[in-house]
Amino acid sequence: MARALSPRRLWLTTAAAWFVALLIFFPVLWMILTSFKTEPSAVAMPPQFLSADWTLENYAEVWARSDYPRFFWNSVVISVGSTLLGLLIAIPAAWAMAFVPGKKTKDLLMWMLSTKMMPAVAVMIPLYLLFQRMGLIDTKIGLVVALMLMNLPIIIWMLYTYFKEIPGEILEASRMDGATLWGEIIYVLTPMALPGIASTMLLNIILAWNEAFWTIVLTTTKAAPLSAFIASFSAPQGLFYAKLSAASAMAILPILILGWFSQKQLVRGLTFGAVK
Amino acid sequence: MSTQSSRLAARAMVAPSVVLLLIWMIVPLAMTLYYSFRFYRLLSPDRTGWVGFTNYLWFFNSPDFWLALFNTLALVGGVLIITVVLGILIALLIDQPVKGQGYLRILVIAPFFVMPPVAASIWENLFMHPQNGLFSAIARGFGAQPILFLEQYPMWSVIGIVSWEWLPFATLILLTALQSLSSEQLEAAEMDGASAFSRFRYIILPHMTRAITVVILIQTIFLLGIFGEIFTTTQGGPGSASTTLPYMIFKQAIAAKDIGRAAAGGIIAVILANIVAYFLMRGLGRNLEN
Numbered sequence: 001m002a003r004a005l006s007p008r009r010l011w012l013t014t015a016a017a018w019f020v021a022l023l024i025f026f027p028v029l030w031m032i033l034t035s036f037k038t039e040p041s042a043v044a045m046p047p048q049f050l051s052a053d054w055t056l057e058n059y060a061e062v063w064a065r066s067d068y069p070r071f072f073w074n075s076v077v078i079s080v081g082s083t084l085l086g087l088l089i090a091i092p093a094a095w096a097m098a099f100v101p102g103k104k105t106k107d108l109l110m111w112m113l114s115t116k117m118m119p120a121v122a123v124m125i126p127l128y129l130l131f132q133r134m135g136l137i138d139t140k141i142g143l144v145v146a147l148m149l150m151n152l153p154i155i156i157w158m159l160y161t162y163f164k165e166i167p168g169e170i171l172e173a174s175r176m177d178g179a180t181l182w183g184e185i186i187y188v189l190t191p192m193a194l195p196g197i198a199s200t201m202l203l204n205i206i207l208a209w210n211e212a213f214w215t216i217v218l219t220t221t222k223a224a225p226l227s228a229f230i231a232s233f234s235a236p237q238g239l240f241y242a243k244l245s246a247a248s249a250m251a252i253l254p255i256l257i258l259g260w261f262s263q264k265q266l267v268r269g270l271t272f273g274a275v276k
Numbered sequence: 277m278s279t280q281s282s283r284l285a286a287r288a289m290v291a292p293s294v295v296l297l298l299i300w301m302i303v304p305l306a307m308t309l310y311y312s313f314r315f316y317r318l319l320s321p322d323r324t325g326w327v328g329f330t331n332y333l334w335f336f337n338s339p340d341f342w343l344a345l346f347n348t349l350a351l352v353g354g355v356l357i358i359t360v361v362l363g364i365l366i367a368l369l370i371d372q373p374v375k376g377q378g379y380l381r382i383l384v385i386a387p388f389f390v391m392p393p394v395a396a397s398i399w400e401n402l403f404m405h406p407q408n409g410l411f412s413a414i415a416r417g418f419g420a421q422p423i424l425f426l427e428q429y430p431m432w433s434v435i436g437i438v439s440w441e442w443l444p445f446a447t448l449i450l451l452t453a454l455q456s457l458s459s460e461q462l463e464a465a466e467m468d469g470a471s472a473f474s475r476f477r478y479i480i481l482p483h484m485t486r487a488i489t490v491v492i493l494i495q496t497i498f499l500l501g502i503f504g505e506i507f508t509t510t511q512g513g514p515g516s517a518s519t520t521l522p523y524m525i526f527k528q529a530i531a532a533k534d535i536g537r538a539a540a541g542g543i544i545a546v547i548l549a550n551i552v553a554y555f556l557m558r559g560l561g562r563n564l565e566n
Contacts, residue, residue, distance in 0.1 A: 014374040020366055024443065025383040028390060030410065031398050043408040046417065093293035096286035108294070110557060113493075115301045117549040119501040121522040122542030125535055126307035149300040156293060181285055210391035212504045230393050231508075241401060241408065248394045256389045260382055267381075267448050 028256075035059070035245035042242040058246035066229065068250060075225035075254075077140050078215070079208035082147035083201055086155045089148075091197070094159035095185060099168055109160060112153040120150075120213045131218055140223045143215060147208045154207070155200055162196025163189070199265045202258075206266075209255045226251040305546065311539035318533035331540035340516045340524060347431055348520040348548070352499045354435040355442060356492055362439075363446030363491065364484070368476075370447075371454045381448075388444040396508035399437045400426065404509075430510045430518035437505050442498075446491045453487035454480070489560045496556060500549050521545050 022029075034042050038053040062068065097105045127146070128137075136142030166189065174188045190197070212227035219228055230251045233244050259266060315327045335341045370380055387395065403409050404425035412422030425433040457480065465475050503522045506512060512519035512527060519527070525545060529538035 010373065010375075013369065013372045014376075017369045017372065017374045017380055018376070020369060021380045021383040024366075024440070025386050027395075027398050027403065027440070028386050030402055031394075034402060045408070045413055047410055047413050089292050089296065092289035096289040100282055100286035102283070102286075108290070112293070112297055113497070114550075114553050115297050116497045117500060117553050118301065118305070119503075119522045119525075119542075119545045119549065121501065121503055121525045121529075122545040123304035123308055124526070124542075125311070125529055125538060126304040129307070130303065149296060152293060152297060152300075181282075206389060210389070212392045213501075227391055227393060230391070230397070233397075244397065244401065248397065252390050252394055255391075256386065259385065259389045263382060263385065267385075267452065 028252075031245045032249055034242055035249045037242050039240065039242050042245070058242045059250070062243055062247045062250065066232070066247075068229070071224060071226050071229040072254070074140060074223055075209055075227075078143045078147060078223075078225050079205045081140070081144040082151065082208050083155075083204040085144060086148045086152050086204060087159075087197065087201065090152060090155040090159055091190075092185070094156050094163050095189060097156075098160050098163035098166075099171060109157060112156055116150070116153050124217060127214075128217060137218060138220045138223045143218060143223055143225075146214050146218060147211055150211070150214065151204050151207055155204055158200040158203070159193070159196065162193055162200070165196075166192050195265065202262050202266050206255055206259060308539045308542045308546075311535055312543050314536050314539075316535040316539075318535065327536065331536045332544070334537055335541055335544060340519060343516055344519045344521045344524040345548070347518060348500070348522070350431060351435055351438065351502060351520055352496055352552075355439045355499055356495060358435070358439040359442045359446040359495065360450075360488060360491060362443060363450045364488075366443075366447045367450040367454050368480075370451055381451075384447055385444045387441050390441065392441065392504035393508050395441050396437055396505045399433075399440070400509045404433060426510050427514055430514065434502075434506055434509065434518055437509070438499070438502060441505075442495055445495070449487050449491050450484060453484045457483050493556060493560060496552065500545075500552065521548065 036054050041052040215227045233247045406422050415422045506523050510518040512523045525541035528534050
């Protein structure tokens, strides 16, 4: 609904919009700035902006003191793995619900979403015990399965809304041409649904990357991802602000950059296809 | 197009998801239900047995429980109100033909990529800390006493942090809805002399109903289980001032090592979530049709 504004109002609105956006972004910016300061400079009062002592020392020290590559790799495996596994299970389900809807399809979708309303803490102990019995504690495969199940309702929901936009006639035509069910999914549906699948994938990688409950409860060292890495840097009491900021930046920058580059797909994914 | 065989195939394709989610939901729930009626403390492993509703009664008789219940609902309600209202305002602002809209969106979306422990520790240490935080520096700059955010206003502080994390989500969905509104309708209303407020009230707001519904639905799901932000910042304190139901359960399980009580709390939390879900679906379900 963009409409022309008078030049003066345009500048005023632009200034206001930039002010608000910078305000929202400021905590992240301040954290990144702090990560490049020396420790005394990071806690100096009044706060130092341009006059600070800049250094890369914090990153070097966090890198040397902890096994960042392992945490990073675990985060990648767990978030990508759980998303791919989820897609594998969700694509057929969403396909069926979108193209062969029954009377109960809407209720089924709502039920799936409602499984996510169960607070994780409420089932923490039984799940911990189950995982322990199955030898899945502190394993990447355990976390891949747990996060896949956690995000499965969202993956199905998103895919469903995308698939619904694909006209059914195209599928019928391909069926007339003798395509099998799997052929239909692989050669007709998937290429058409690829943008939707990409958005779903992105959003779920981000959700899994940022998941910070099960990843901490179900891991100790071997399979611990970046959320556990950052939890180990807690309680700084003003002594290690710069190092804490550097570790924080290292934990969020990979996903921040991925998110910024794929912003368009992501925004569409974020709306759950419910807003056009 | 749904023949007998395609319907059968469709069932077979939905089945894995349904079965997996059913197991994921029912097995832990059944175990929690079982433990909730048992005496099960890790510190006295020799004593076990059925205790009826004792674990549940402990919750209902604890003043902390009612505070935790209130805090849980205040957190969900507070964050929803803040993010929806600010989200609408920011969406209206960004939707104007401002310079560098693409870059604006990049800045606004950033908090969404910050994982909860990082978000909480940024706010706790770099901003709200009474000695070294930026807020205290600002307060001192004005000659005022620094506000002890996490000590004096722990629940408000947590609501603030969580709102910051969820504001991008609300803003982006509302912005997308706003961008699909036809400008002709607004221009026509403007020509007919409709004020800015009535244009908002009668054209823009109804257009955004569906988007607002999605925001409330999805956020409520995530907000009911908020845990990491409280764990990182206030640890539920001071006292129990910022203890929510999930955090209270966590304290019973980890600090008190009382699995029976924690399980009873878990069942109460599940019931609460179901009540909230019921009202949510009833109140908002209509907006999601078509």
